[in-house]
Amino acid sequence: MVSMLLYLVFLIPFSLLNMWWFMVVYLMLGMFYYLHTFWFFGYYSMVSYSFGGDILSMCMIFLSFWIVSLMIVASYGVYRSGNYSSEFLVVNVFLLFFLVLTFSTSNLFLFYLFFESSLIPTLFLIFGWGYQPERLSAGFYLLFYTLFASLPLLLGIFYISSTSCSVFYFLIEVDCNFYLYLSLILAFLVKMPMIFVHFWLPKAHVEAPIAGSMILAGVLLKLGGYGLLRVSCFIYEYMFVWGYVLIGLSLYGTFLVGFLCLYQTDMKSLIAYSSVAHMGLVLCGIFSFNYWGLCGSLILMIGHGLCSSGLFCLANIVYERVSSRSFMVNKGLIAFMPSLSLFWFILSSNNMASPPSLNLLGEVMLINGVMSWSSLSFIFLGLSSFLSCCYSIYLYSYVQHGYVYSGLFKFNSNTLREYVLIFYHLLPLNFIILSGDIFVLWL
Numbered sequence: 001m002v003s004m005l006l007y008l009v010f011l012i013p014f015s016l017l018n019m020w021w022f023m024v025v026y027l028m029l030g031m032f033y034y035l036h037t038f039w040f041f042g043y044y045s046m047v048s049y050s051f052g053g054d055i056l057s058m059c060m061i062f063l064s065f066w067i068v069s070l071m072i073v074a075s076y077g078v079y080r081s082g083n084y085s086s087e088f089l090v091v092n093v094f095l096l097f098f099l100v101l102t103f104s105t106s107n108l109f110l111f112y113l114f115f116e117s118s119l120i121p122t123l124f125l126i127f128g129w130g131y132q133p134e135r136l137s138a139g140f141y142l143l144f145y146t147l148f149a150s151l152p153l154l155l156g157i158f159y160i161s162s163t164s165c166s167v168f169y170f171l172i173e174v175d176c177n178f179y180l181y182l183s184l185i186l187a188f189l190v191k192m193p194m195i196f197v198h199f200w201l202p203k204a205h206v207e208a209p210i211a212g213s214m215i216l217a218g219v220l221l222k223l224g225g226y227g228l229l230r231v232s233c234f235i236y237e238y239m240f241v242w243g244y245v246l247i248g249l250s251l252y253g254t255f256l257v258g259f260l261c262l263y264q265t266d267m268k269s270l271i272a273y274s275s276v277a278h279m280g281l282v283l284c285g286i287f288s289f290n291y292w293g294l295c296g297s298l299i300l301m302i303g304h305g306l307c308s309s310g311l312f313c314l315a316n317i318v319y320e321r322v323s324s325r326s327f328m329v330n331k332g333l334i335a336f337m338p339s340l341s342l343f344w345f346i347l348s349s350n351n352m353a354s355p356p357s358l359n360l361l362g363e364v365m366l367i368n369g370v371m372s373w374s375s376l377s378f379i380f381l382g383l384s385s386f387l388s389c390c391y392s393i394y395l396y397s398y399v400q401h402g403y404v405y406s407g408l409f410k411f412n413s414n415t416l417r418e419y420v421l422i423f424y425h426l427l428p429l430n431f432i433i434l435s436g437d438i439f440v441l442w443l
Contacts (some may be wrong), residue, residue, distance in 0.1 A: 002101060004104075008093060011023065011026065014441065016089075018089065022190055027096075027442070031062055031069070034061075034062070038058050040438055041417070043237060048390050050110075051105055060099075060219070060226055063219060064100060066428065070309070072089065073421050073424075076090065076212065084129075087128070088128075097369060098350050102226075103298070105158055106168055106169055107169075108168070108172070110414075115187075116146075118220065122142070137203045138200075143427065148299055149186045151181055154181035163175070176238050180235070181238040189223075191227070192224030192283060194279075195252070201276060204368035214313065215322075217272075217312060222301045225282050225301050229294065229297070247283075250359070251284060255384045257280065258386075258387025258391060259387065262390060263276055268312065270391060274351060278300065278359075279304070280384075285369050288371065290369050290372060290399040293369025294365035295442075296361075296364070298442070299365060303357060304362075305358055310347045319324060331402035340418075341400050344399065347422070348395055352389045352393075353388070357429055358436075363385070392416045422430050
């Protein structure tokens with residue numbers, strides 16, 4: 001595991017030298033190398049200096065590698081315009097470094113430390129390369145929501161350290177109470193984000209550059225789910241007892257956010273709100289605490305990370321040409337970009353869990369898990385699935401059809417880089433389902 005960390009450290013000189021395409025190739029080669037050296041055991045392997053990985057950790061690490069390499073491809077405008085491109089690469093490498101540390105540590109305190117550290121490069125991305133002046137308030141929303149919820153987590157870890165004499169996930173044995181339970185899960189609920197603490201997410205997405213949106217949707221929201229799955233090892237009695245409150249809230253949230261999506265006028269905002277709905281379903285699966293729910297939550301986290309990131313890339317491709325993300329301006333794009341319209345259709349379909357995407361496998365498992373927890377949940381599950389179809393079709397049809405906006409004077413055609421970028425989102429999203437059994441081996 002330390003070899004992977006050293007590999008990332010040695011990428012820093014290349015990023016300082018502004019070797020843009022070399023970084024993309026190097027990150028992808030690194031991911032494939034580690035993919036073939038890891039044997040997908042259900043227990044911690046590749047252990048060195050308390051860093052290691054089981055299937056849950058390594059799936060998240062490979063997702064981080066893939067999304068960060070595609071972020072660099074998507075942000076080619078930064079390199080072309082010379083907008084501090086070497087600094088941009090350094091920020092991306094540090095972000096990936098902290099994410100790999102977060103997912104590979106088996107120590108709860110170090111997990112907290114790296115979990116919070118990943119916030120700093122994300123803020124730099126939003127502050128440094130964001131589009132509008134409101135990016136400052138969006139960054140502060142992100143910072144203070146996360147920090148406010150994370151302080152109780154730190155106190156909870158100190159309490160566990162003093163009573164259990166260990167902060168390693170698998171050695172902790174603590175007499176849990178309601179306050180400790182709340183302190184351990186609150187930070188992760190905000191990070192996911194759960195409904196009613198989700199207000200930072202649409203704001204951060206709309207103001208962030210494409211790289212910020214991709215990493216937020218692709219990996220940073222998954223930190224919450226990963227953290228909940230890790231702390232559930234030693235507070236499972238309380239997760240089982242109090243789960244009904246959070247499952248009820250999340251089911252209501254997925255239904256409510258489906259309606260919120262239907263009256264958005266900004267493409268990025270709609271995709272951001274759909275993330276809240278999908279992560280609400282993941283939350284239900286984790287707190288249902290059965291085999292189908294937990295495995296389904298991992299699969300949907302990976303599927304949503306790729307699908308949502310791809311949709312943000314498509315929205316950005318349109319924004320770079322039209323300089324607007326409004327549905328009022330972006331209409332009839334099938335006339336300008338017919339070949340890209342296919343990608344819009346496939347990703348919109350995948351967003352509503354169409355076969356053969358990972359989203360379908362995840363949602364089928366999650367619906368099974370939540371239904372076995374309580375058969376009454378079918379009301380909200382059915383409505384939220386229906387609404388997810390509605391807003392995905394709304395996104396596709398509004399952007400692709402209708403009268404072309406008369407203010408468009410010039411329009412560039414798509415480049416090979418953009419086709420490759422979207423294709424590399426679709427490839428794992430629709431083909432990993434062929435070996436979906438990997439994701440059910442970690443429990």
